[in-house]
């Protein structure tokens with residue numbers, strides 16, 4: 001492979017371009033009008049405009065992407081994540097155009113894309129799935145019979161659903177017929193397919209996923225797990241590895257199940273098998289993501305691998321560059337820095353980044369797709385970048401993340417940084433004893449700063465500002481504010497002078 005077209009934007013496009021550069025492969029960037037001056041365009045060897053801002057006119061437009069590949073003489077396409085990364089028809093179109101698709105075979109994408117088909121294959125492959133049905137239920141009577149068998153509470157799920165849509169918990173038999181009928185009509189209108197099935201409801205699960213990598217010569221390895229339970233409305237916010245509750249024995253069993261899942265669909269390239277991990281240590285297959293994931297860097301730091309480099313090598317027919325049985329070293333945490341306002345209900349934020357300062361130093365990695373001057377709009381996913389840290393232990397990693405979050409500065413719009421800064425100080429998070437309910441039950445409350453504190457802060461700021469202005473006017477009249485540079489800042493002195501600290 002000499003030239004790879006990166007069919008993506010933002011931080012993942014920059015990440016893939018870096019791997020290409022290190023492998024001596026030329027990178028072709030594609031960009032929409034809105035992304036003309038984006039960092040991924042500047043980082044590539046060649047860049048092609050593919051259309052106006054809307055994704056459907058640009059990053060999701062198969063013909064324009066293939067046309068860009070043809071025009072630039074690319075011999076492979078890397079889809080990144082999101083956009084067309086898990087569309088089998090795109091992988092087929094790329095291969096049909098004589099290019100290599102840097103990802104799994106289309107058949108593997110398709111097999112894992114249909115949730116009930118995936119469950120069926122997993123059960124046949126001996127991968128643990130949540131007890132329940134696989135085929136759609138005919139009527140409420142059948143639902144009642146199945147629920148009696150597996151026991152309440154149960155989860156009614158839409159076969160065509162996913163990402164939490166079209167699911168409902170049912171506590172007892174009295175509520176089941178009504179819930180069943182509601183789920184069918186909802187699924188019909190939302191997905192055009194009213195098929196629903198039943199599962200045992202898993203109480204207080206954790207979302208733990210396993211990284212797998214498979215080459216074209218039949219080798220499949222797992223590269224540990226990632227704890228992804230800190231998420232809001234099925235959007236992950238913080239990920240870490242190792243999981244605080246996975247010990248070497250459970251890691252081996254989950255890893256083996258994930259490898260089995262990948263083998264059962266003839267997988268190739270990097271992929272992730274998602275599990276529900278119950279408090280009693282039992283785990284169940286949820287779904288498989290047939291792409292490189294946002295959170296892949298924490299695995300890279302703890303296992304010492306480069307997953308995008310592996311994808312490039314595998315697409316080039318080279319054998320896997322990862323040994324079997326790698327063990328985790330240290331601990332890594334990722335905070336997703338998004339253009340959302342945590343103090344305003346995580347509403348999407350827009351604006352110009354008037355100043356960006358990213359942290360660095362030992363064990364700190366910033367995978368970003370922004371720079372000072374970037375305009376952040378609503379056309380694309382709100383992810384601005386990922387702050388990832390590595391520490392010798394979980395405690396050291398948390399301390400380092402706190403320091404890195406204090407160092408990160410994004411001026412111009414609100415971001416999720418404020419949320420992450422509170423989570424790293426939260427005793428529940430620090431204990432590691434959290435599940436998928438963490439954000440709703442604990443995380444969001446961290447943002448409710450008591451009003452008194454807010455008033456005090458505003459007062460301190462007002463005073464400090466007044467002092468600053470008066471000092472500017474007559475610095476000679478207030479030498480105590482200028483100080484000898486020994487203790488703290490003029491702001492602090494001003495606040496102290498008024499007994500606020």
Ligand code: MV4
Pocket residue numbers: 130155162163164165199200201202203205206207231234276286287436
């Ligand atoms: C479940 C579950 C509990 N029991 N299935 C949500 C997304 C979809 N892929 C599957 N999901 C769930 N399925 C049973 N039988 C709880 C969830 C769930 C969830 C799973 C992982 C991460 C976050 C979640 C948030 C809410 C519900």
